[in-house]
Amino acid sequence: MRQSALPMHCAYITVLCTQAALVFAFSSSSAYVTLSSRKFIGHITTKFSAVQAASVPSAESIAVELEDTISTTTTAPSERRILLLEKVDELLSSGDQTINQNILAKISLDVENDVRWAKETPLPFETDHSNHVIGDDYSETKEQTIEYEPISVTTSSTESFPATTIALRTKPSTPLLIQNETTVLREAVETYWKHLSSTENNDASSKSRFTYQRKGNSEAHLSDIVRYYEQHHYGEEKQKQVSALVDKLLLDRVYPWVRDAFLSKEDESNGDLYVYDAIFIRYNATEAENIGAGQPLHRDLGYVSVNIMLNSQDEFDGGGTFFENQLLPVVLNGGDGTSNDIQPLKPLGPGHAIAHYSSDRHAGSATFDGVRDILVLFVAAAAAERAPKWEVAARLKSKARSYCSDASSIDEQLLCRVRHHRLAIKQVPSDGEAWHYLGMALLDFRSYEVTLPHQQQDCTKNYSILRLAISCLEEATTYTPCDGRLQNNLGIAWERLFEYHQSREKENEMSTADLSRLLDSIAESFSRSIQIHTLCKQVGCDVNTDYESACLNYGLFLSKLDDFEGAIDILSLVAANYEESKDTDSGAVDASRVLRDASNLLGFCKRQIQK
Ligand SMILES: O=C(O)CCC(=O)C(=O)O
Ligand SMILES: [Fe+2]
Structure with a gap:
């Protein structure tokens, strides 16, 4: 009841309906495209004939407006x-x-x-010290300030240029959980999962609210586990142990760390920290499909996400958290598109953590072998006056x-x-x-x-x-x-502008310089999108659908310019996946449509060359 009435998404994938692939449909005599995957947007022909024949501004005003662009470099x-x-x-x-x-x-x-x-929920707020008595079991672990260090990237070879911090990592001296604590927590989750599978469970509160239901991923909410131990009186000692440990983790370690590292720099008073949501995640490579067990790029809800490693790297291959901003050095310096030195970030070992702004886009990189367990805490602030x-x-x-x-x-x-x-x-x-x-x-x-x-x-x-x-x-x-989707969308937007000018051909010949600037912008945006998605794929991040859309859009753009060879190069990157996708049931409808269109367009381009 309570849960179902309230939003409880631990994370959200930022879905954009117009982050479209330009869908290609092919018939024997002519090719045409309709724009957008989920929504009808418009209709153009290969040669950009008129989209609209309404009254239009004068050639002069167009020229002025083009000059008038609010430049990102000069203003x-x-x-x-x-x-x-x-x-x-x-x-x-x-x-x-x-x-x-x-x-x-x-x-x-x-x-x-x-x-x-x-x-x-049974999870304490930052100022809840008085209500949550830390159990004896954990009093021996001394209260200690969490020591941490930044993980940064440098985007310039000039030493004076500040590095960009991607995340913070706990130092060797102060893990968030010591060894027997990670064991207690992992055992608690196992017991809870066994309980769920052994009972016909109709209780809405224990139903999954995990955003990424995907083969190979299992999850459990920390609050449900604590509540389970409280409600089932699962051996007095055990129950005390789990809640005391969670209280200690939050009150003595996580909140002080987050406040010191993130909130002390804020100029507004942010009120009481609390856990918006907290989940155990198990990535099981054996149960996952061939792309491995992971999560696509997303942002979390909350202010700071704390990601605690619960088992040793010896138990799995791959894994880790990949941040889009790790690509900054390549993207900003116009690198060659290889990411040999870009690796997903990992805490120092079990019990250690990385923390980052929840709004920074990140992904759970694929775990290819074994099992990876993590506990992710989404920390937010309950301000007294306003959020x-x-x-x-x-x-x-x-x-x-x-x-x-x-x-x-x-x-x-x-x-x-x-x-x-x-x-x-x-x-x-x-x-x-x-x-x-x-x-x-x-x-x-x-x-x-x-x-x-x-x-x-x-x-x-x-x-x-x-x-x-x-x-x-x-x-x-x-x-x-x-953001590779952003670059793709920018490419689509530039293309609309190009179509607009094409549609006005008769009244206004665009200057060759303007035209070639526009064409460059379109090509640059699509190829940058493809470059970014390629880098993401290399670090085990599932961006396949976005990558395929960008390739189709770029291929389509080149084919509309009659650059069939260029289009073939790009489309060949993905068209082969179409045959493969027909054999699996994993592809979403949109995804397989993009692949089918890429494959059809590739065939069309090849025939044009043979003519
Ligand atoms: O697998 C990871 O490290 C990422 C987890 C994550 O981003 C999440 O659960 O929101
Ligand atoms: Fe996340």
Whole structure:
């Protein structure tokens, strides 16, 4: 009851509906494409003939607007952000503050509900010392300040250039759990799992809320385990041991560490730390499919994620946590695309941990052999007055779609999404994900507008929205340059601009320089997306669908330019997987459609060359 009424997603994959593959359909005499996988967006032909024949701005105004682009290289970041947001606000006519206030009130209510829910779990809040008596068993482990060190990457060979911290790691002297403590916890989970499998379990609270249901992954919520021991009086001693250990772990080690390492730098008072969710995860390579046991790239909900290793590296091959930002040196320095020195991060050994901002995109790299056990704690803060900005932003982004679904019309729905991401940026102006989603919401809005009957269209406005969407996506790349989906979406957005200019061929010959700049931008975005996904794959991160989409999009783009050889090179990277995917039942419908389209397009390109 309680759980089902409340959101309890420990993590979320950031799904973007327009993070589309351009779906290719082929017939014997002509090729055509429709855009988008989940949603109909538009219709173009191979040669970019007119998409729309509505009234259009003059050639002169187009030229001015192209020059007018808010450049990510020449304008100061803060000034650029202000200019962009002013344009978004104009579109939203956001003088209407009550709409914003209503959205924020809804978000606050969600936060309050989650805090209330967390209070009812047996996991202590930071200031709960008095209610949670640490058991005798653990009093001998002296209270000790957790020592830690950063794991960083350097993006410049200049020594004065600051390194970027990816995560923090506990030092050898202070693991979060000593050996017999990891044993107690692992045994407790085993016992709990046995109990679940031996009983016909209809209790909603013990049903899985794990986001990544995938072969080879098992999980158990820490609160359910503690509660299980409390409720089943599983030998008085045992019960005391498990809850005392969890209390000690949180109150004496995790909270002080998180506060010292992450919150002491914050300028706002963030209130009481608590565990938003905590899960044991077992990755079992034997049960997993051939891609290994792991989790795709995602962000966690919460402020800081603490990932504790529970068993020795001798017991498994692969594994570890991979962070997108580990690619910064390659992506920012235009590296050669190899990642020999990029390895998923691992704590020093069992009982040790790494901690990172929950909003940094990361993945559980594939465990290829054996079993890897971890305990992940998602730590958040229950502020007395209002939720911390980062939490409001995270919720605005993750709720945008569902909260906007009941708007009265499609364009209201789309603008509502724009508004959510705009508000998220107000909370955290450097939130790359919010800029990405804002850009995509604008792109969807513009795509919807161009499907309206011509007399209802305002072509100048459509064009400005497209430019604005592109600028927001570009802004996102300054904060999250290693997001391969973002690069793919930017490629799609640039292509829309190219199509727009193609459709206006008669009125306005685009200058050769502008045209070639645009074509370069499209190719650069798609190839960067492919490069990033390739690197992610090399470190055991499951990005197959995104990789295939980027290859299809790039191949399609090249084939539309009649560069069939280039398209064949790119499409060959994935088309062979189509035959394989037909033999397995693992592929999602969208994924196999992308592969099928890549395979069909490859055949088409080959025939064009033979002609
Ligand atoms: O396998 C890992 O290390 C990543 C775990 C993780 O990201 C999560 O559970 O949210
Ligand atoms: Fe995670």
